[in-house]
Amino acid sequence: MKSALRYIFIVSTFLLSFESFASHLKGGEISVRRVSNTSLTYEFTLTTYTENNRANQEQTFVWFCFGDGTAPVRVLRCCGTPVDIPNTNGTLKNIYRTTYTYPAPSLYYKVNVAIPNRNDNVRNMSDSFNTPFYVETIFSINSGLGLNSTPVLLNPAIDITAVVGQKYTHNPNAVDAEGDSLAYRLTICRQGSEESCDLRGASVNNFRQPNEVSAIPATFEINAKTGDLVWNAPAEVGKYNCAFIVEEWRNGVKISETVRDMQIEVVDADNKAPVITVPPDICVEAGTMIRQTITATDTPSSTGRRDPLTITSTGAVYDLAYIGPPLATFVSTPKQTTTVATGTFTWQTSCNHIREQTYDILFKVEDTPPVQVGTAAKLTDSKIMKIKVVAPSVKNFKAAADPVTKGASLTWDSYACQNPGAQIVIYRKEGSCPDYTPSACQTGLPGSLGYQEIARVPVSDVKYVDTNGGKGLKKNVNYGYRLVVVFGAPTYGQSIASAGACLMIESPIILMTNVTVDKTDVTNGEITVKWTRPIGLDKNIYSGPYQYRLSRATGLNGTNFTQISGNIDTDLSGTKADTVLTDKALNTTDNAYRYRVEFFYTNNGSLVSLDTSSSASSVRLGAAADIRSVNLSWQANVPWNNQNQTHKVYRETRPGSGIFNQIADVPVSGTNTFNFKDSGADNIASDGVYKVTMSPDSSYCYKVQTVGNYSDPKQNLGLLFNLSQIICATPKSNIVPCPPVLSIDLLDCKTFSQSGPCDQTSFANVLTWTTPAKDANGVDCTKDIVKYTIFYSAKSDGNFEKIGEITSPQPLPQTFTHTKSDSYIGCYYITATDKYGAESAKSNVVCKDNCPNFELPNIFTPNGDGKNDTFQPLICPRFVDNVKFDVYNRNGTKVYEYNGGIKGFAWDGKTNDGKEVSSGTYYYSCEVKFLTLDPSKTSLSLKGWVELLR
Numbered sequence: 005m006k007s008a009l010r011y012i013f014i015v016s017t018f019l020l021s022f023e024s025f026a027s028h029l030k031g032g033e034i035s036v037r038r039v040s041n042t043s044l045t046y047e048f049t050l051t052t053y054t055e056n057n058r059a060n061q062e063q064t065f066v067w068f069c070f071g072d073g074t075a076p077v078r079v080l081r082c083c084g085t086p087v088d089i090p091n092t093n094g095t096l097k098n099i100y101r102t103t104y105t106y107p108a109p110s111l112y113y114k115v116n117v118a119i120p121n122r123n124d125n126v127r128n129m130s131d132s133f134n135t136p137f138y139v140e141t142i143f144s145i146n147s148g149l150g151l152n153s154t155p156v157l158l159n160p161a162i163d164i165t166a167v168v169g170q171k172y173t174h175n176p177n178a179v180d181a182e183g184d185s186l187a188y189r190l191t192i193c194r195q196g197s198e199e200s201c202d203l204r205g206a207s208v209n210n211f212r213q214p215n216e217v218s219a220i221p222a223t224f225e226i227n228a229k230t231g232d233l234v235w236n237a238p239a240e241v242g243k244y245n246c247a248f249i250v251e252e253w254r255n256g257v258k259i260s261e262t263v264r265d266m267q268i269e270v271v272d273a274d275n276k277a278p279v280i281t282v283p284p285d286i287c288v289e290a291g292t293m294i295r296q297t298i299t300a301t302d303t304p305s306s307t308g309r310r311d312p313l314t315i316t317s318t319g320a321v322y323d324l325a326y327i328g329p330p331l332a333t334f335v336s337t338p339k340q341t342t343t344v345a346t347g348t349f350t351w352q353t354s355c356n357h358i359r360e361q362t363y364d365i366l367f368k369v370e371d372t373p374p375v376q377v378g379t380a381a382k383l384t385d386s387k388i389m390k391i392k393v394v395a396p397s398v399k400n401f402k403a404a405a406d407p408v409t410k411g412a413s414l415t416w417d418s419y420a421c422q423n424p425g426a427q428i429v430i431y432r433k434e435g436s437c438p439d440y441t442p443s444a445c446q447t448g449l450p451g452s453l454g455y456q457e458i459a460r461v462p463v464s465d466v467k468y469v470d471t472n473g474g475k476g477l478k479k480n481v482n483y484g485y486r487l488v489v490v491f492g493a494p495t496y497g498q499s500i501a502s503a504g505a506c507l508m509i510e511s512p513i514i515l516m517t518n519v520t521v522d523k524t525d526v527t528n529g530e531i532t533v534k535w536t537r538p539i540g541l542d543k544n545i546y547s548g549p550y551q552y553r554l555s556r557a558t559g560l561n562g563t564n565f566t567q568i569s570g571n572i573d574t575d576l577s578g579t580k581a582d583t584v585l586t587d588k589a590l591n592t593t594d595n596a597y598r599y600r601v602e603f604f605y606t607n608n609g610s611l612v613s614l615d616t617s618s619s620a621s622s623v624r625l626g627a628a629a630d631i632r633s634v635n636l637s638w639q640a641n642v643p644w645n646n647q648n649q650t651h652k653v654y655r656e657t658r659p660g661s662g663i664f665n666q667i668a669d670v671p672v673s674g675t676n677t678f679n680f681k682d683s684g685a686d687n688i689a690s691d692g693v694y695k696v697t698m699s700p701d702s703s704y705c706y707k708v709q710t711v712g713n714y715s716d717p718k719q720n721l722g723l724l725f726n727l728s729q730i731i732c733a734t735p736k737s738n739i740v741p742c743p744p745v746l747s748i749d750l751l752d753c754k755t756f757s758q759s760g761p762c763d764q765t766s767f768a769n770v771l772t773w774t775t776p777a778k779d780a781n782g783v784d785c786t787k788d789i790v791k792y793t794i795f796y797s798a799k800s801d802g803n804f805e806k807i808g809e810i811t812s813p814q815p816l817p818q819t820f821t822h823t824k825s826d827s828y829i830g831c832y833y834i835t836a837t838d839k840y841g842a843e844s845a846k847s848n849v850v851c852k853d854n855c856p857n858f859e860l861p862n863i864f865t866p867n868g869d870g871k872n873d874t875f876q877p878l879i880c881p882r883f884v885d886n887v888k889f890d891v892y893n894r895n896g897t898k899v900y901e902y903n904g905g906i907k908g909f910a911w912d913g914k915t916n917d918g919k920e921v922s923s924g925t926y927y928y929s930c931e932v933k934f935l936t937l938d939p940s941k942t943s944l945s946l947k948g949w950v951e952l953l954r
Contacts, residue, residue, distance in 0.1 A: 028055040028063070029122045029137035030095065031161040031245070031266035034115055036143050037153040037181075044106040044145055050079070050117050052098045052137075053161045053266070063119065066100050069201035071114035071142075072107065076201055095162050109145045116140035118196030118204050126267070127242040128217050129193060130210040138196040138204060139247075143260040150493060153181045154260045155250050158318040159366055161266035165382055168272045172235040175386050176264055177366035178250045179320040182494030183359040185253040188231045190224075193247045193265055214244035214268060230364075230388050238270040273373075273381035276303035278313055280369040285390040287445035289500070290358050290421055294351040294391065298336075299344050300369035311371040312339035315347040319365035321357075321391075328356030332365075339372055353393050355421035359495035362390040394445050395421050395499035398428065398487040403505035406469055410476030412507050414468045414485060421499075425492030426463035430485065431455035432470065437484035437506035447498040448488055455486060463489060479511035479615060480540075512541040514552075514603045515714065516620035516643060517724050521592050521707075524730040529592025531622055534584045535601045536721065537576050538615065546605040546614060550574050553602045554585055560596045560621045560641045592729045596624040598641065618643035623726050625708050627733035629841065630681070632698045634733045637679040638708045644724055646712035648673055653680050656705040656730075657694050664707060665694045682706070700737040700840045705730055734840070741836035741844035742785035744773040744792070744818075751828065753855035760855070762880035767824045769852050774818065775836055785844075791837040794820050799937060800831045800851050827883055827935050828852050854883040856934035856941055863951040866913035866920075874910035875950055881906050886933040891926050891950075899926070913952055923954045 032052035039047050048068060054060040067076035082099040106113065118138045126132035143154055159177035166172035178186050192211050196204030215224035220239035226232065226248050233248060245267050252260040280300040288294060298317075302310040317334040320326035336347030349365070357363075368386035399417045406413040414430065433455045440453055449455050461468055470477070470485075477483060484506050489499035518534035533554065538546075554569035574582040590597060598621040604611040621641040628635045636653065640646060650671050654664035666688040670680050684698045696704070708728045714721055749770040771794065779785055791811050795804040810816050822830065831851040836844040859878040866873050884906040891900040891911065899915050902908070914920050930946040 028057050028060040029119055030054055030164065031264065032098075032137070032139050033157055033161075033262055033264040034117065034139055034141040035154050035156050035262065036115065036141055036260070038149075038151045039103065041151055044109065045103055046106070047101065047103050048079075048115055050098075050100040050139070051157075051160075052100075052119070054096045054098060055123050056096050060096060060098070063098070066117050066119055067198055068100075068102060068104075069114075069116050069204060070104050070106070071112075071116070071201075072110075074201075076199055077102065077104065095164065097160060097162075106145060109147070111146075112142050112144050114140055114142045116196065116201075116204055118198050120198055122245070123243070123267070125243055126245050127240075128212045128214055128244050128246075129208045132208075132243075132245070135208050136195045136198060137265065138194045139263050139265050140194075140205065141260065141262045143252075149254070149259060150182075152184075152259070152494075154262050155180045155184075155186055155252055157250070157262070157264055158320075159368065159386070161264060164267055164269050165384075166235065166238045166268050166270045167275060167277070167381070167383060168239060168241060168270060169237055170277055170383075171237050172268060172277075173384075173386060174233045174266070174268075175231050175366055175388060176233075176248075176250065177318045177364065177388070178231060178262075179326055179364065180252060180361075181320075181326050182254075183361045183496065184259070184494075185361055186231070187228050187251040187253065188226045189228060189249050189251070190226050191247045191249050191263065193245050214238070214246055217242075217244070232388070235268065238268075241270050241272050244268045244270065271381055274305045274307060274309075275311070275371070275373050275381045275383055276305055277383035278302040278311075278369045278371045278385050280315065280367055280385045280387055282367050282387045282389040285362070285392075287392040287394060288353055289396045289445070290353050290355050290393050291396070292353050292393075294332075294349070294353060296349045296389070298334075298347045298349060298367045300346075300385070301344055302371050305373075309373075310343075311373045312341050313345040313369050313371055314338045314340070315345055315367060315369045317347070317349065317365060317367050319363060321351055321363050321365055327363075328354070330354060334367075345369065349389075351391075355395075355423055357393040358395045358421060358423065358491055358497050359393065360491075360497040362392045365389050365391065392445065394447050395489050395491065395497060397442075397500040398489065398502040401485070401487055401502040401505050403483075403485050403507040405507065405509050406471075409469055409471045410509070411469055411471035412477060412483060412485070412509075414470060414505065416466055416487060416502070418466055419463055419489060421489070422463045423491055423495075427460045427490055427492075428463055428465060429457055429488045429490055430459045430461070430468055430470070431488065432458045433484045434478075435482055435484070437482060437504050440501070440504065442500050445500070447500055449486060449501050455484070460490075477507075477509050478618075479509055479513050481508065483507050510540070512538040512546065512603075512615060514538050514601055514615050514617040515721065516599065516601065516617050517721060518726055519597070519599055519620045519622045519640075519642070520726040521622055521729045522586065522727070524592045524707075526591050526593045527589065529588075529590035529729070531587045531590060531592065531597060532584065533587060533599045533601075535617060537574075537578065537583060538603050541576070543576075547607075548575065549606050549611075550576055551604040551611055552582065553604070555600055555602070556587065557598045557619075558595055559598065560624055560639065562598045562621075565598075565600060565619075592622070596622045598622075620644075623708060623710050623728035625706065625728035625731050627706060627731045629733050629736050631736045631738045631842075632700075633681055633683040633735055634698070634704055634706070635679065635681050636706055636708065638710070638728055639675070639678060640710060640726070642712065644712045644714045646672065646678075646710045647675075649711040649713075649723075651678070651711055652709040653682070654707050654709070655682065655686075655694070655696075659703060659705070664705075666691055667694075680708075698735045700735050703732045703734045705732040707731075736842050737786060737838065737840045739784060739786045739838075740842040741789055741838050742776045742779045743845040744775050744834050744836055744847040746771060746773045746832065746834055746847040746850050748772075748832065748850040748852050750852060751855050756855045757857045757879075757882070760880070760882065762882075764882075765825060767826070767828045769822045769824070769828060769830055769832070771820045771822065771832055771834070771850070772818060773834060773847065786838045786840075786842070788839045789816060789836045790839045792816060792818070792820075793835045793837065793843075794822070795833050795835075795846075796822065797831045798829060800849060802831070804831075804833065827854050829854055829935060829937055831937075851937055853937040853941075854935055856884070856936055856944075857882040858884055858932050858934075858944060858946075860928075860930065860946060860948065860950070862949060863953065864911075864913070865953045867954050874912050875952075876910040877906075883935045884932060885935050888931040889928065890930075891928045893921070893926060894924070913954075921952065923952055926950055926952055 079102040122132040124133040155178040157176040215222040218239040247265040250262045315336040321332035332351035401416045487502040523530040552572040555565040600619040602616045623640045625638045653668040684696045794808040796807040797804040864875045889902040932944040
């Protein structure tokens with residue numbers, strides 16, 4: 005007996021002893037790295053920061069949940085024992101690492117770990133001693149991400165000491181191996197069950213952000229760009245936990261979220277945090293040597309004491325796991341006692357380091373107060389220095405004419421940074437070569453310069469021939485070129501733009517000068533086309549005989565050119581009309597036409613094409629009726645410039661006369677100014693004044709003459725005049741129809757419920773209306789109605805759609821029947837349109853609703869006699885959308901349930917698995933959803949009893 009009691013005492017003592025050490029978690033995070041390019045295998049690393057106690061020593065494993073529905077997986081601590089982090093007041097670092105292969109890609113997986121328990125006495129949550137620690141990382145799996153890794157937080161969560169009244173700062177120094185963009189935001193601390201994946205991620209009880217515990221105002225926030233976590237300033241002593249998320253972004257898409265949960269311990273000590281000073285953010289070209297000095301000073305304590313300082317640094321630039329060689333170095337003597345502590349950062353950048361994102365280097369200073377101040381009073385300050393490494397520009401870029409392809413031969417020096425996957429992008433613009441010198445580290449090309457990408461070549465190339473897609477470059481036109489190198493995944497980034505290279509291929513040219521409509525007709529229209537003789541032709545080089553060939557395409561932008569002239573021989577003497585042609589038998593009423601001319605010279609007895617002119621279209625005039633006016637607009641697709649000129653508008657003097665009188669000069673600038681509104685005036689007196697009163701009973705005909713020129717001095721041919729086709733339009737009346745007054749046949753629900761059909765499949769809504777002679781202000785409305793248009797929506801605030809028109813017989817009927825197959829529900833309005841095309845405003849909206857009905861009996865007899873065998877609605881249920889029906893016996897046990905449409909609702913006295921229930925009284929609850937417009941009638945709740953007799 006004594007032996008047994010002694011055993012119980014030993015076990016009890018052990019359990020009490022273990023429980024006293026059971027809490028130990030301060031913080032941690034999970035990082036994820038894909039380790040195979042042939043399978044979806046990932047490596048997971050959990051890093052925790054803990055108390056130095058027996059509970060932590062015995063935390064030799066944790067349970068990972070991988071977010072794919074599988075059970076938790078037991079993962080051992082790496083190397084078996086925790087790592088003692090120097091100068092961290094007893095905080096230990098623990099690593100748990102494993103690999104796992106996923107079955108399939110997914111938009112995201114959530115890997116997480118829950119560990120009992122957090123350390124005791126955390127002030128911004130309830131009962132932290134019994135609250136499990138929890139962290140998670142969410143990440144995407146898809147083929148486009150390659151061997152991606154989530155960010156790694158290089159600065160451990162060990163900056164845990166803050167002092168009352170002093171600003172506290174922590175930066176996790178997150179780095180991403182692929183150079184993806186990172187962003188930061190606060191979140192809440194969470195908890196979870198150690199051995200169940202389904203019970204993880206709930207917020208901890210009574211969690212508040214650290215600044216919300218004390219009544220003294222303070223801020224607690226994280227910088228979304230830099231990751232600086234700042235508490236300004238703690239007011240009360242104690243332990244506080246917080247959590248923040250590091251987001252990973254690529255090409256504007258978020259691909260992961262990593263949570264760090266960490267602890268801050270606020271003390272009241274005679275110490276003040278040191279201050280570190282880092283150089284401003286810099287940008288350098290790859291190949292630049294960077295050497296920077298970092299300084300720090302200690303803030304004197306209340307007694308004037310200054311403590312020794314140690315400056316350290318972390319960042320991707322020190323680790324071959326994140327960048328290629330050479331690596332950066334940071335040299336600083338520990339525990340410096342001079343007034344200003346220093347450290348030297350050195351980095352020889354190279355092509356390996358080019359990337360789109362900056363490198364964030366964290367510099368941290370920590371003081372070392374005397375032992376008597378307390379080991380918990382070591383304070384830190386940290387700051388990030390950002391370095392961007394950009395690619396240099398392409399050097400010695402030149403452009404020259406290529407006589408073989410009639411294009412541009414581009415050449416440049418071999419590029420300095422031929423990183424795998426990099427490409428040289430070739431940009432071109434037509435027109436003057438802009439004078440552009442990039443500012444320091446300005447990569448790419450600003451869109452405002454007007455350059456367009458025309459090609460990409462491997463970074464190893466040193467030449468390219470621009471043939472403009474095989475068509476050759478335009479003659480006598482300036483072209484400007486620049487090069488930019490772009491880098492592929494995972495680093496991305498662009499180079500500084502090269503110097504510009506400019507080129508003009510000078511050659512004899514033929515210019516179109518006129519495409520003017522002489523006659524408007526559907527079948528016998530005529531257009532006169534004119535062009536120049538070849539400008540700048542050297543007859544000693546290009547000998548005769550010579551020839552023109554004129555081609556035509558249909559449409560302003562037509563490209564299907566067909567030769568329409570014979571081969572027009574010319575001696576270029578100018579003594580005969582060989583640069584003009586009248587094109588006949590055209591449909592100039594409905595179509596614009598586009599023309600170009602090709603010039604041939606003779607070489608070794610054969611005709612050879614020397615140049616094809618740019619294409620020029622006829623002027624296309626449009627007309628739109630307005631109230632007592634006509635709006636005109638016109639356009640032409642021509643190689644000369646019709647802007648910044650005065651165009652002329654002509655109107656026929658009287659219908660059918662064929663005589664046109666100029667009524668306006670229209671100054672035009674941009675393309676949106678090629679328009680004119682004719683209200684009947686005649687502003688030009690030189691050819692007589694013919695004013696008209698615009699009437700909706702008359703049609704008015706117009707044509708427009710455009711004025712333009714070639715702006716290049718070499719092509720100065722004077723002003724070019726071209727006429728449009730003739731177009732006619734009828735103005736609208738200024739009297740419009742009044743909106744009709746609409747009504748609908750409504751249902752009498754009492755009568756309908758008693759006599760309406762049960763299995764109704766056709767539902768008719770009858771609309772009737774009147775059209776007032778005057779509007780609400782007493783103004784006359786037109787009576788010449790030629791059309792009513794009916795609009796419908798399934799609800800009053802929904803989108804209405806046209807469902808019908810009434811256009812005959814005359815006079816128009818003022819009724820319309822809309823037949824539906826689902827129910828009566830519907831809302832309507834109508835409009836009236838007069839013979840001039842003027843449409844009234846909307847009528848009033850009318851709506852018709854259903855008459856829902858649903859009643860249940862209180863007895864049924866499922867005995868198979870064919871009478872009253874099922875429990876179902878009385879009379880005729882109408883317009884029921886859904887029924888949710890539950891039946892309970894006298895003990896409150898559910899024996900039957902149904903959730904579905906009305907056609908399937910009929911209880912046969914059996915359970916859902918087909919077993920008959922005994923006779924007796926049963927209780928039910930029934931939730932009915934109706935098809936109805938009225939929100940107050942959309943649902944019905946019934947509770948009652950039913951007697952089942954067999």
